[in-house]
Amino acid sequence: xxxxxxxxxxxxxxxxxxxxxxxxxxxxxxxxxxxxxxxxxxxxxxxxxxxxxxxxxxxxxxxxxxxxxxxxxxxxxxxxxxxxxxxxxxxxxxxxxxxxxxxxxxxxxxxxxxx
Amino acid sequence: xxxxxxxxxxxxxxxxxxxxxxxxxxxxxxxxxxxxxxxxxxxxxxxxxxxxxxxxxxxxxxxxxxxxxxxxxxxxxxxxxxxxxxxxxxxxxxxxxxxxxxxxxxxxxxxxx
Numbered sequence: 001x002x003x004x005x006x007x008x009x010x011x012x013x014x015x016x017x018x019x020x021x022x023x024x025x026x027x028x029x030x031x032x033x034x035x036x037x038x039x040x041x042x043x044x045x046x047x048x049x050x051x052x053x054x055x056x057x058x059x060x061x062x063x064x065x066x067x068x069x070x071x072x073x074x075x076x077x078x079x080x081x082x083x084x085x086x087x088x089x090x091x092x093x094x095x096x097x098x099x100x101x102x103x104x105x106x107x108x109x110x111x112x113x114x115x
Numbered sequence: 116x117x118x119x120x121x122x123x124x125x126x127x128x129x130x131x132x133x134x135x136x137x138x139x140x141x142x143x144x145x146x147x148x149x150x151x152x153x154x155x156x157x158x159x160x161x162x163x164x165x166x167x168x169x170x171x172x173x174x175x176x177x178x179x180x181x182x183x184x185x186x187x188x189x190x191x192x193x194x195x196x197x198x199x200x201x202x203x204x205x206x207x208x209x210x211x212x213x214x215x216x217x218x219x220x221x222x223x224x225x226x227x228x
Contacts, residue, residue: 004157031214032214033214033215033216035216035218042218042219042220042221043203043205043218044218045215045216045217048214048215050214055214056214056215058215088155090157090158092158094214096214101145101146101207101214102163103148103160103163104148104160104214104216105160106150106157106158106159106160107157108156108157109155109156109157111155
């Protein structure tokens with residue numbers, strides 16, 4: 001099975017711009033989660049989608065949004081970028097069956113640099 | 116917010132030695148997972164242990180879970196230079212949100228050849 005893929009791998013943006021990151025989960029996985037990783041805050045949960053619905057959301061401002069398509073692919077968008085948004089953005093997919101969670105499989109991440 | 120706290124923050128050992136990392140967490144959990152990350156790349160899943168399990172093995176890895184003490188440990192036996200990485204524990208809260216893992220800050224393991 002192909003793993004989780006994320007595009008682009010690297011991105012440089014300017015303050016005030018917006019950015020869209022893409023994630024393709026492992027085939028058959030309907031749950032997609034997004035995380036932000038920074039040296040200061042570590043790994044923090046952004047949101048999770050299941051069957052095109054956002055089920056859970058972390059403690060991030062409304063500038064961070066996402067969506068999931070019918071094929072389970074997901075995108076996240078950050079509007080009005082700030083310097084502090086520079087981070088590694090990780091996407092993970094997993095099986096969720098009858099309320100039981102399984103391990104999450106992570107993509108390689110998108111390294112976003114905001115200048 | 117951080118749930119798991121790994122200890123130690125950094126660990127340096129020689130090849131062939133065992134490495135033990137500990138994780139403490141604050142709330143009741145559904146499961147606890149360990150991940151490895153090489154130098155700013157994606158995370159690799161190592162082991163998932165559910166709240167009703169006490170010990171799990173996978174190859175050279177052994178994970179224990181003590182829910183009464185809210186702690187877990189990861190043991191890597193006969194370490195290799197390729198084990199050099201950061202190791203994170205992550206918890207899914209009991210009755211909490213699926214797909215939402217709360218990570219600790221990690222243990223940076225360095226295995227010297």
